[in-house]
Amino acid sequence: MEPNSASYVLGSCPTRPEPEETVLESLQFRDEIQRLMTVPPENASSFTALLELPATQAMQLLHSSPHSAGGGGDEHKAYSSSSSFTNGNLTFPSNKALIERAAKFSVYAAAADAEISPETSPVPSNSSANLDKVKTEPAETDSNPGSSNKTQTQKLAKRKEREKKGKESAKKSKNQSCEDAEKLPYVHVRARRGQATDSHSLAERARREKINARMKLLQELVPGCSKISGTALVLDEIINHVQSLQRQVELLSMRLAAVNPRIDCNFDSVFATEGGPLIDSNIPSMVSPLLWPENPFTGNRQNFQQPWNFDALQQPLWGREEENHTFITPENSLLSYDSSANSASLHSNQLKMEL
Amino acid sequence: MRHPSSLKQEFLKKWILGLQRCGFSSKKSTSIMERKKAIKLSADLAMASTRNGRTCWSRALIANASRDHESKILAEQILGPESQSLKKASSTVPPVICSRRIRSKKILKRSCSSHVRRVRKIALPQKVLSANSVAKRLVQKRTNILKSLVPGGEYMDDISLIEETLDYIAYLRAQVDVMRFVASATEVVNQNSD
16 A cells, blocks of 8 residues: 555655555645645645745746646645645655655544645655655544654654754744644644643643744734734834824824814714714814814803704604703713613614724 | 723723812822823723733732722722622632642642653754753743832732733723823813913
């Protein structure tokens, strides 16, 4: 079975031989690889990074494959392109490595839940010839090939020097794998090449993955952060954003304090007026200078009276408060706000219009 | 994350409520700074109460507000009936438990490191090591700054700090939008009246 799948991996022949034993595996491969192919459009940069190719080169390889046939050709292209890349740039270490790779494929094919992550890791391991990812899976079916993988990878690790690029790709594939793995009940953890597999470093690595995932969320939230790479710069941007928001709050509260001689007076009038003219006039008024001169009390009193006259919709509501024309003392206005459930819905309606 | 416009509505309701309960009647001096403080405070408390004590920064805000005498009354009024439970939660949780957690983590680390034999790592070249340490120091510096910005951030570890920052940014944005709207609306109304 293993030599068959090894030849399948190389995929140099245009027509794919499908022995009966590996039919099921190849079907699973196809599904998984098609899923793989749909991943790049979403996060093309990470996928190409996993392949350790610059994006253009990856696209060239993908497109220039001589074997082009329908949907089945896609996975074939991926395999052939990756294997051709391997053939072109790196030397095959030994037959042992090939068999190990094939064994890994069979391991992953037999796994019940096929994630995207196990498939992404074979692809970079193809291209970078770093064949040492040990997956600590609880599945018993994979225990034997898994243990054989472990011993072989340990030998390889002792033999080879660590490539920095390989480490990065391992990190990135681990990122993705752990991000996907967080959804599962158990966590897949991979030991990086030459790194310890004791619980401390594993826990540290899990923690780092969590932090990176949340940093990505933050990056999406803060404008202009998605292009920046590197934690320190992203944190810089976040800090700037938070500081600017806080300063804006300060300025706005100053502005509000300046506009209103009294805190509670203008809110009724503000929400009584119609939404339309407010929206239009919002834009010029926002451009206007921050500090307004303080308005006299009489002006506000007029504000109070006017809106009530011309807003027919709200008259039944405001009618309840008509006894308190003159400036409503806080307790009374509080009661009126509290007692009327309509006011809450009214505000929410207006807010829906205006916000 | 919660729907932003519903968040804003809730925030606005509570904010107006708070401002009115603020006790700004003619007897108090209407200096601009006091008004600004009152506005900001009621806004902060309104937003914090919308989180219902689920996030650390909101609890820290409430705790800070409950500490001064002036703001304590306002905090009680704005928070309303759930104020008792919230105050209990906010007063005890952030400083005590988080510092306890940090201290216990340190003790655990120390005990583990003294007994566990360090697995030999492949030595990195010197440049890489120093670059790593420099990068770590930079990140550490910025994390400290962020901790000082987010209320209640000093007691949090990195992971929860980032989550809190996410929430806090969403809150600040909502607050800015609502305040800007109200400010411009009142200015327009005043303009129309003149």
